[in-house]
Amino acid sequence: MTIHREGRTLLFWLLIALAVINYLIYYFMPDAELLANTVLLGSVIFYLIILQFFRNPIITLPNEEGIVFAPADGKVVVIEETMEEEYLKEKRIQISIFMSPINVHVNRSPIKGEVEYFKYHPGKYLVAWHPKSSTENERTTMVIKDSKGTKILVRQIAGALARRIKWYVSAGSELAQGGEFGFIKFGSRVDMFLPLGTEILVSLDQKTKGARTPIARLK
Numbered sequence: 001m002t003i004h005r006e007g008r009t010l011l012f013w014l015l016i017a018l019a020v021i022n023y024l025i026y027y028f029m030p031d032a033e034l035l036a037n038t039v040l041l042g043s044v045i046f047y048l049i050i051l052q053f054f055r056n057p058i059i060t061l062p063n064e065e066g067i068v069f070a071p072a073d074g075k076v077v078v079i080e081e082t083m084e085e086e087y088l089k090e091k092r093i094q095i096s097i098f099m100s101p102i103n104v105h106v107n108r109s110p111i112k113g114e115v116e117y118f119k120y121h122p123g124k125y126l127v128a129w130h131p132k133s134s135t136e137n138e139r140t141t142m143v144i145k146d147s148k149g150t151k152i153l154v155r156q157i158a159g160a161l162a163r164r165i166k167w168y169v170s171a172g173s174e175l176a177q178g179g180e181f182g183f184i185k186f187g188s189r190v191d192m193f194l195p196l197g198t199e200i201l202v203s204l205d206q207k208t209k210g211a212r213t214p215i216a217r218l219k
Contacts, residue, residue, distance in 0.1 A: 004106060006166055006183045007054025014050060018043040053186060056106055059211055061178035065146075068110045068198070068216040069178060070208035071154055072190045073103040079204055084193045086141055087117050088153055092193035093200065095215060097208055099188055107182040107190060108211040109144060109175040111152055117143040118171050123158075140167050140182065144175060150218055152194060154181075159188035178211030195219070 003011065022043055025036050062069055078096035099105060123138040138158040145151045156165050164185040175181060184190075192215070194200075199217040202208065208215070 002056045002058060003051070004054045004056040004183060006185065007050075011047075011051060011054065014047060018047060053101065053105065055104060057104060059178070061176055062211060063112070063177055064214075065112070066218045067214050068152065068192070068194065068218060069108070069211050070097060070202075070213040070215050071110050071192060072097050072099050072105075072107050072184075072208070072210045074099040074190070074208055076202050076204055076206045076208060077189075078191075079200060079202070081196070082193075084153060086119075086153075087143055088151065088193065091196055092153070093196060093198055093216075094191060094193055095200070095202070096189055096191045099184060099190065101186055104210065105184050105186070106180055106210060107154075107156060107184065109177060109179045109181050110154065110192060110215065111144055111146050111150075111175075112177040113144040113146040113152075113175060115142055115169050115171055115173040115175060116145045116151065117141070118167070118169055118173075120165075120167070138165060140165055142167075142169065142181065150195060152192060155191040155193075156182055156184055157189040157191065158184065 022040055025039055029035065074097040076095065077098045078094055080094055081091060082094045084090060084092045119141050121139050140156045142154045143151050144154065158165050165182065167182040169181045194216055197219045201214045201216055
């Protein structure tokens, strides 16, 4: 387990700030032992909560052609046929994974391939399960094409708490299966749009692990 790069600077300055706050209480209010201990305990708990947001488990990347792996840790909240309007312009099977604040927030490529399309969309911060969050919230859209020409669209979606989407790819980038392509601070949702006829290997409410849970088998 390591700390993700997105959290290192924040965690450093947060540690400094909490240390200063606790020092000032002990220095200026030496007799307020109960207050000092309460603030110290609260500081430790708060720091550990923020620390777990940025954990980054060390995993062995998969290498299974034809298998689509989960792009994120979380829970499957949508499996349905829908029309993808932004880029593919065709009916697809949408699978959505909700990332809660306690999940690992690293986003990983479900397949090996080349990024054919990438775009960032500013937007709102509706709760992640809102029906319009996929089209109205701040989000990114990425289309990955594998060696057989199969295309999968992956969308990072910000939510009410997750207001910072990070991405590390652009059109033309090569991604390994399970390779890191982004990060959503404090959770939210990742959508995938798979070709019709794809064999779905998960069910609603199933828990997933990024790059470790098989989501589907391509035809």
